[in-house]
Amino acid sequence: MSDEVTYATLSFQDSSGVRNNQDGNNLRKRVLQMSNEMSSDSEKLSQLQTAIHHQQENLSQQPSFHRDLPMEENLLRSQISSLLKRQGQMALRLCRELVIHTSDHRCNPCPKRWQWYQESCYYFTVNEEKSWSGSREDCMKKNSTLVEMDSVEEKDFLRSQTLASSSFFWLGLSWRPSGENWLWEDGSVPSPSLFSDDELVQFNESRGCAYLQRGAVYVSRCSAEIAWICEKMAAVVKVEDLD
Structure with missing residues (x-):
């Protein structure tokens, strides 16, 4: 598959936007949880893409013996689409958490003062x-x-x-x-x-x-x-x- 899925390791640093230590600790926990979930999804995406690549190679080498591969590939692509959608939703949730506490975070999809x-x-x-x-x-x-x-x-x-x-x-x-x-x-x-x-x-x-x-x-x-x-x-x- 030509599209490459990348994953950025998430980190959180204290800033003046965090009101107190408890808020900071709670945010860290949520960030860590969503970060782990996104990392796990990224690994699954990589595995699915590798599986599609192998199927395409096998099909090109022995097309007459792999009539079921297109159906299997469509299933894998559907799973990839679902994982990408899930990652987008988690990224949105995580960004909202970060913007609430650090309004100038670079994930903010709105210009300054908006x-x-x-x-x-x-x-x-x-x-x-x-x-x-x-x-x-x-x-x-x-x-x-x-x-x-x-x-x-x-x-x-x-x-x-x-x-x-x-x-x-x-x-x-x-x-x-x-x-x-x-x-x-x-x-x-x-x-x-x-x-x-x-x-x-x-x-x-x-x-x-x-x-x-x-x-x-x-x-x-x-x-x-x-x-x-x-x-x-x-x-x-x-x-x-x-x-």
């Missing part, structure tokens, strides 16, 4: 205010869009980040006169399940742009100047960035 949550990166602008269109342009310059809420969990995350501040934050949700509907920046219709009854009443009775304040969504004229939140896809977490 917050990582699930598959997205978020930028909270708190020292500058712009209109909704101005905020939208700023996010575009950052290769992102005004934030779109896809789930209650994401809304809870945004609430947790903004509760400590009385700031107002533009969302990527606005009234589109052409379609007579509220739409996110990507053109999708917001799910009613994301909003409380009071919030839905506002959408039914008001026209303008949506903003977030202390976890609740409100509607304002789009020319108002407030802070905003940008969102973009997080990069892929790489195993080699975990060391």
